[in-house]
Amino acid sequence: MKSVRFFGLCCLALLIGLALANQRRSARAANVSSPQSGSNFVLVAHGGAGNYNHMTPAMLDSRRDTMVKAIQSGYAVLSRGGSSLDAVEATIRIMEDSGLFDAGRGAYYDRDGVPELDAAIMDGHTLAAGSVASVRHIANPIHLARLVMEKTPHVMLVGDGAERFAQSQGIELVSPFYFYNQHLWEMYERAKSGEEKKKTSELLKREEHGTVGVVALDQAGNLAAGTSTGGTELKLPGRVGDSPIIGAGTYANNQSCAVSGTGVGEFYMRNIVAADICERVRYLHVSLEQAADDVVMKELVDQKGEGGVIALDPHGNVATTFNTDGMMNGTVRVDGKIIVKGWSKSAEPMTFPASN
Numbered sequence: 001m002k003s004v005r006f007f008g009l010c011c012l013a014l015l016i017g018l019a020l021a022n023q024r025r026s027a028r029a030a031n032v033s034s035p036q037s038g039s040n041f042v043l044v045a046h047g048g049a050g051n052y053n054h055m056t057p058a059m060l061d062s063r064r065d066t067m068v069k070a071i072q073s074g075y076a077v078l079s080r081g082g083s084s085l086d087a088v089e090a091t092i093r094i095m096e097d098s099g100l101f102d103a104g105r106g107a108y109y110d111r112d113g114v115p116e117l118d119a120a121i122m123d124g125h126t127l128a129a130g131s132v133a134s135v136r137h138i139a140n141p142i143h144l145a146r147l148v149m150e151k152t153p154h155v156m157l158v159g160d161g162a163e164r165f166a167q168s169q170g171i172e173l174v175s176p177f178y179f180y181n182q183h184l185w186e187m188y189e190r191a192k193s194g195e196e197k198k199k200t201s202e203l204l205k206r207e208e209h210g211t212v213g214v215v216a217l218d219q220a221g222n223l224a225a226g227t228s229t230g231g232t233e234l235k236l237p238g239r240v241g242d243s244p245i246i247g248a249g250t251y252a253n254n255q256s257c258a259v260s261g262t263g264v265g266e267f268y269m270r271n272i273v274a275a276d277i278c279e280r281v282r283y284l285h286v287s288l289e290q291a292a293d294d295v296v297m298k299e300l301v302d303q304k305g306e307g308g309v310i311a312l313d314p315h316g317n318v319a320t321t322f323n324t325d326g327m328m329n330g331t332v333r334v335d336g337k338i339i340v341k342g343w344s345k346s347a348e349p350m351t352f353p354a355s356n
């Protein structure tokens, strides 16, 4: 009788053990496949596609350091459970304020020697979006774009109207001197004096770069994307590029992906690059990397449209694809390692800590 009871107890222990092991296995599987696992956050930033070869090592270092600092602030938001929208805005603001990128304080001048700034932000969860274009007195266009998204029924405000809305929200307009920078002015004068010799097609070739963009996935599984720029060098006053156009230079949708583009905006607008990448993921079920590659390395290359994208899907997959010499970009994940690369095709990635 005793041995029968002992045998019964052993069988019971074995069954409980098997059930527990099974439960642990399925929990692990759920973690791998589910983007809403509660800890899978990612942030990717870019600092513009183009040719970095003419840049001095000091300039390259300052850009890299600023990008790292910016990503650290985005990481801080995501690691404490903040939203991808907040992380995108925080990261872009630091790059706008640095004066080192073609965005915010460092925006390139248009043909009249004045910066005109564009920016957009999009929430992949609700598809809410906000953007501003051709603003001349706004220090942080990404913040204004966020206010357009949250405080108006509209998606896009431009020029004077956008600036009046900014004032109504308590944003102080800055004077054009806020954007003055010796290096940019010299660059403008050089470009202007060489301009007459160039054909229109050459003017659309990419020498310079520095638009900034960020895509992020937060712990709640929500994607967001944002882009901020001064546009292309020597653009006509009033010209608007792809960055503030939802679906062209900026797009986010939890069903597919988040994208921020950088390059010659006219091509990105004609090819609705950001939305095209996400729709390929959504409807053709191709991988994010494949979709980015097909659009940037085939469609754009066939049309001689220079540029690149950063893209992120709800599973945390990342694509950083560019058909130019370089596109500085940095990625951070839950492990707290910021990996920065892309200032040339052969650049060795560098790793930095996400918290200091």
Ligand code: ASP
Pocket (backbone or CB within 6 Å): 048, 049, 102, 208, 209, 210, 211, 229, 230, 231, 232, 240, 241, 242, 243, 249, 261, 262, 263, 264, 265, 266
């Ligand atoms: N895409 C931006 C524009 O055309 C420029 C850039 O990315 O550098 O306005």
